[in-house]
Amino acid sequence: MMDLLPLIVLFIAIAIGVPVALAIGMAGMTFFMFAGAMPTELFVQRMIAVTHSFPLLAVPLFVMTGVVMNFAGITSRMMAFAESLTGHWIGGLAQVNVLLSTLLGGVAGSANADAAMQAKVLVPEMNKRGYDTAFSSAVTASSAIISVIIPPSIGLILYGFMSDVSIGRLFLAGIVPGIVLCVSMMALVAFMAKRLNLKPALDVKTTWGQRLVAFRGASLALMVPVGIVGGIRFGFFTPTEAGAMAVVFSIFVGILYGELKPHHFKPIMEQTIQATAIVLLVICMASTFGFFMTWERIPVIVAEAMLALTENPFLLLLMINVLLIIVGMFIEGSASLILLTPILVPVIASVGIDPVHFGIVMVLNLTIAGITPPLGTIMFTTCAVTGISIGAFVRAALPFYALLFTMLLILTFIPAISLWLPNLQFN
Template sequence: MLIVALAFVVLLVMGMPVAFAIGIAGSLFFLQHPELPFTIPVQVTVSQTQNFALLAIPLFILAGNFMNRSGITERLLDLASVLTGRLRGGLAQVSLALSALMGGVSGSAIADAAMQARMLGEAMVQRGFTRGFAAGVLSFGAVLTPIIPPGIGMILYGSIGQVSIGRLFAAGFFPAFLLWLALTGAVWLTARRRGYRPERTTRPSLGEVGRGLRGGVWALLFPIFLLLGLRMGVFTPSEIGAFAVVYAVFIGLLVYRKLRRASFLEALEGSLADVGAVMFLIALSAIFSYGIVFERVPATISGWILGATDSLTAIMVLIALFVLVTGFFIDATVLILMLTPILLPLVRELGGDPVHFGIVFIVAATIGNFTPPVGAAMYVVCSILKCPVGEYSRESVPLFLAVGAVTLVLIFVPSLVLFLPELLFG
């Protein structure tokens, strides 16, 4: 597997798309083992797409695109401004609140970061924020998106690791709240030091709060409906994806009346591109995963880690650091696909809870989207704001430290992750 791993890294450095790099590097494994039929890569690629649980992914992507074009985003922005506009940092605080509210809508950290950069980026610069700090806030705020239902990373992790997706959905809420608090605190401290003003100087009236809540209520109810549907056994994870699509179309057509023929077709076209990219990546990752299992890589890594310590907490910290560093070079989706079969059995062997580990794993993997040298969300936001990566990196250090601190807290206090799933699912 060493040659396969080196080939994967070399292909990435050369700029090859991740899906092709995974597929080509994985195929090299079969050239090293002529005793294995070369029909296996084709078979595992096709069989990977037949996993019924993965049907939830294209459905949630489609629902997210419909909701983004239904007028929900503008109403959530109004609500975020009412709730956080008086905090130091102004639009930066509004963008973080919007990320928290949008988590149940987009499901994608990169999509959320790009959308907010287009909506708020230049306005933040005009209010005196440096481009690097504005880009950092808009980028790191999207860390909330994958762990608020229906995060795509949760569906991938749950499907690969045979972990309850309903429990994962429930487990994401409180960690997302902690991440929002930590990022809000980091922005407040920076704004106080630099003199960034609040967006509004007066307290919102009850009428303003009520109007904001009424405007965003359908988006706020969305993740709650998902959880209740799973908890009450009304839907399976795949079926609730279909419900999400119907819900999004209903809101867009009949409630906000913003989903017209043109925007409907745009949502379909965007979903086709998104689904094609994600499912192609998932399919080709099966070739890589086959070699990992065949070479007993999970057992080998487990032996190395267990040789260093038998403390579950220490091992979780080591894994989080490993995933964090690896995420600097590899996309979060790829990390979840590649590392779940390796790391989850180790945590289970030590008696760790797979839901607790899943949330920590997804947060640690997602941080790589916002860090050099290959953070996708970082490059999208920097491109939109025309911000140098060096300036972005310097200005984002407080935000990185805030997210890292919350990740450590989640490792050492599992009850912060598990109390809601246990309350809802027993």
């Protein structure tokens, strides 16, 4: 019974509403307090030691890149470019919403950040043009999912760190699935826009000259993901160094545009520190809980239990997908990723599933769970900004749920979609 006490503490703490990071820390501390042969000082040591990781430094750097780009006016230029391409379509602003999420995936790398920004900027404009607020909120939250697998993705960085998988390969693996998700979601929005008789964002189609002007305004920002992936691929810098390069480049672009001012430095640092602290607190606490799981051989036990049920890779992936969706409905995506990656990667590796392919599936799965009730963080973020009720959001999001779960299954059982590009570049 004492061996399971940390797990019991974890589940009870989450059930009564204790913040996930603290719940994980309490569970880890329970192990060190009641394991007789384990000094309690080791709890603090494990918590601090994980922060010495060089790859983990990429998280605050890419967070800062997204914040700087918002202050530098780069985000608005990317929105203007997206609008010039799709604004004349029926339901044009909804299409802009989807396309902007794809473009921002290479900038912010965070679904919550993407959803919050677009909920503030695009949803009020969509409402002015007669869009239903619930539909606008559903499009915003659902399209934000694309940003988690378009490089640089914070989720992919965390998965690579926890599973010891090449972050460069993960970045490349996310490009094609991200594009496929974008195209499929734009097709769904076009279908729904005709049924709802939504108006275009622009009365007339933009000329190629106007699109070229909009592209020039966004071109420097669009070079960020290209430069990151290319630099990692050709060995110019590591993923962590790529984060530093992205920060420097975004500051340079902001100064070049004349929109980044000295007084922006303080709010940029504040927002970066706040966002980073949330992620790193979970990671630090999870390190102590991970020590408990390793000591008690929980990953090995779970692997043996799953493999006892089936060694078929397809059935195993289906089981894991169901597990991830259920867990993701109750625990925030980053926390779930940090907790479950050390447990599940040995399982999939034992049956020959590529860990890079599984990383795309796992990150996408847990992010989809973020727009589902009861505790989806992306859903709550969007609804808090737009003022729509959770019930109305869920009803409007039903077609997007169907699409996202279908795409998850396609990406799960057709690994070539994820692996084609990294295998081509790194073979």
